[in-house]
Amino acid sequence: NAGVTQTPKFRVLKTGQSMTLLCAQDMNHEYMYWYRQDPGMGLRLIHYSVGEGTTAKGEVPDGYNVSRLKKQNFLLGLESAAPSQTSVYFCASSRQGNGYTFGSGTRLTVV
Amino acid sequence: EDQVTQSPEALRLQEGESSSLNCSYTVSGLRGLFWYRQDPGKGPEFLFTLYSAGEEKEKERLKATLTKKESFLHITAPKPEDSATYLCAVQAPSGNTPLVFGKGTRLSVIA
Numbered sequence: 001n002a003g004v005t006q007t008p009k010f011r012v013l014k015t016g017q018s019m020t021l022l023c024a025q026d027m028n029h030e031y032m033y034w035y036r037q038d039p040g041m042g043l044r045l046i047h048y049s050v051g052e053g054t055t056a057k058g059e060v061p062d063g064y065n066v067s068r069l070k071k072q073n074f075l076l077g078l079e080s081a082a083p084s085q086t087s088v089y090f091c092a093s094s095r096q097g098n099g100y101t102f103g104s105g106t107r108l109t110v111v
Numbered sequence: 112e113d114q115v116t117q118s119p120e121a122l123r124l125q126e127g128e129s130s131s132l133n134c135s136y137t138v139s140g141l142r143g144l145f146w147y148r149q150d151p152g153k154g155p156e157f158l159f160t161l162y163s164a165g166e167e168k169e170k171e172r173l174k175a176t177l178t179k180k181e182s183f184l185h186i187t188a189p190k191p192e193d194s195a196t197y198l199c200a201v202q203a204p205s206g207n208t209p210l211v212f213g214k215g216t217r218l219s220v221i222a
Contacts, residue, residue, distance in 0.1 A: 004154075033209055042214035043155075043198070050207045058209065090154050099145050100210065102154030 002026050006091050006103035013081045013110045021076040021106050023091030029101070031094045032074040034058075034066065036087040037105075043090065049074055081110045114138075117199050117213035124220050127188045132216045134199030135181040144182050145210060146175050147198040155198055189220045 004025045033048040045058030049068040065077045086109050092100035114137045147155035159168045161177040168175050174185045196217045200210040
């Protein structure tokens with residue numbers, strides 16, 4: 001089993017560019033999450049999904065959009081990247097009440 | 112608002128020197144408390160889930176305990192390979208509430 005796979009692993013964007021981060025899980029988990037991790041700030045929830053076709057806002061949703069068209073995939077979009085979105089992005093999935101399985105992260109730099 | 116505080120921020124131990132990491136929380140009605148290990152450049156890896164005060168779980172040199180307001184991660188006779196950042200997260204009891212993470216404790220074990 002691959003678990004949770006994130007693509008790409010690294011990306012450099014110019015301010016104002018757009019991009020999509022892809023998260024795929026092969027564990028048939030209902031729940032999926034996008035977090036960002038910044039030095040001194042810990043993991044902060046951006047958006048999450050409790051099932052196919054559903055999404056909800058987390059703690060820091062501004063500047064991001066998400067979609068969950070298929071149960072196994074959760075996409076995170078940046079429509080107009082800003083330097084403040086430079087971060088490491090982690091996707092995770094879980095069954096209800098269980099611990100999360102995380103991907104290996106996407107390191108994004110916005111210049 | 113739910114809050115998770117981990118202490119200390121960083122801890123440096125000699126190999127074999129036992130110690131404890133602390134995670135205090137203010138969530139009303141805890142559904143679960145989770146411990147993760149994160150190595151540099153990688154996603155967090157699930158260690159334990161604790162559900163009720165008095166519960167304990169062990170894995171190799173690690174033991175997690177839970178009280179009504181805090182959890183401890185005890186590390187017995189640590190080795191250099193235990194060096195990592197340890198994250199604590201809590202889940203409130205209502206429905207599908209995502210985990211709220213602390214900022215972590217960065218542990219260094221010196222040979």
